[in-house]
Amino acid sequence: MPARLINGNELSKQIRSDIALRAAELTRQGKRPGLAVILVGDDPASHVYVRNKVKACHDAGFHSVLEKYEATMAEAELLARIDQLNHDPAIHGILVQMPLPRHIDPHKVIEAISTRKDVDGYSVLSAGELMAGLDGFRPCTPYGCMKLIESTGCDLRGKHAVVIGRSNTVGKPMALLLLQANATVTICHSATPDLAYHTRQADVVVAAVGRRNTLTGDMVKPGAIVIDVGINRNEEGKLCGDVDFDSVSQVAGWITPVPGGVGPMTITMLLANTLESAER
Numbered sequence: 186m187p188a189r190l191i192n193g194n195e196l197s198k199q200i201r202s203d204i205a206l207r208a209a210e211l212t213r214q215g216k217r218p219g220l221a222v223i224l225v226g227d228d229p230a231s232h233v234y235v236r237n238k239v240k241a242c243h244d245a246g247f248h249s250v251l252e253k254y255e256a257t258m259a260e261a262e263l264l265a266r267i268d269q270l271n272h273d274p275a276i277h278g279i280l281v282q283m284p285l286p287r288h289i290d291p292h293k294v295i296e297a298i299s300t301r302k303d304v305d306g307y308s309v310l311s312a313g314e315l316m317a318g319l320d321g322f323r324p325c326t327p328y329g330c331m332k333l334i335e336s337t338g339c340d341l342r343g344k345h346a347v348v349i350g351r352s353n354t355v356g357k358p359m360a361l362l363l364l365q366a367n368a369t370v371t372i373c374h375s376a377t378p379d380l381a382y383h384t385r386q387a388d389v390v391v392a393a394v395g396r397r398n399t400l401t402g403d404m405v406k407p408g409a410i411v412i413d414v415g416i417n418r419n420e421e422g423k424l425c426g427d428v429d430f431d432s433v434s435q436v437a438g439w440i441t442p443v444p445g446g447v448g449p450m451t452i453t454m455l456l457a458n459t460l461e462s463a464e465r
């Protein structure tokens with residue numbers, strides 16, 4: 186039997202409607218959630234993502250500001266602007282769209298954002314809070330992946346989860362969130378000698394490497410949950426993930442599509458973090 190689809194657009198819609206209700210209640214109490222989105226440079230995909238973030242804010246009843254700067258913007262100028270937003274009471278979340286131009290150090294920028302407004306969950310302190318199991322902001326993409334897994338009804342306790350990829354923004358926090366949910370977690374990466382050996386044992390596979398066809402049907406345990414974080418283009422320019430959807434969907438129990446899986450959930454969990462920041 187082919188895998189069931191985990192529909193990120195549908196789940197996003199449900200979560201966003203709950204977020205909108207909570208935002209309306211907060212607004213009634215005089216605390217409308219506010220997000221500042223900063224884009225530096227002219228990466229076309231980033232322009233689409235920030236536009237979608239601002240639209241999502243509008244639809245949820247949030248206050249939002251979008252600030253676009255030339256690719257030549259000085260690092261010091263960006264840090265000064267973040268400092269002003271840190272002190273702006275109408276702003277509960279600050280998001281600087283990645284990637285940044287090469288002359289700007291992303292670590293400096295992330296660390297300049299107040300931890301209370303780090304709704305991307307990218308700072309060292311937010312990472313430490315996640316590591317220690319404290320209440321901090323969870324990075325939006327792995328947080329969204331957890332919601333997608335949860336939506337299948339799977340109890341992760343005692344399950345074996347394999348994360349492919351070890352980035353600071355997806356792979357590592359993903360592994361920690363799965364661990365927090367009592368899964369047994371394996372992290373695989375570019376130096377893992379036999380990836381298929383690990384993935385064939387997994388009840389849950391999260392693929393986050395940025396290379397298409399990393400996971401094929403012969404590498405998956407029948408019935409497994411497969412979450413595809415990848416955003417790649419094939420030879421025809423068509424959007425695709427890290428998972429070979431056609432072969433994996435013949436073996437897996439559940440699978441996320443690309444587009445329409447993890448992507449929309451990233452923006453949804455950004456709203457969730459911003460709302461939480463305002464509620465705090």
Ligand SMILES: Nc1nc2c(c(=O)[nH]1)N[C@@H](CN(C=O)c1ccc(C(=O)N[C@@H](CCC(=O)O)C(=O)O)cc1)CN2
Nearest residue numbers: 234280281282283284305325444445446447448449451
């Ligand atoms: N500061 C941040 N920068 C970046 C993040 C992030 O979470 N914070 N993540 C990515 C890009 N990203 C959000 O910013 C993002 C990527 C993809 C999608 C999405 O909805 N994708 C759609 C397909 C869209 C398309 O057609 O191209 C989907 O998968 O269905 C949303 C957000 C890097 N930078």
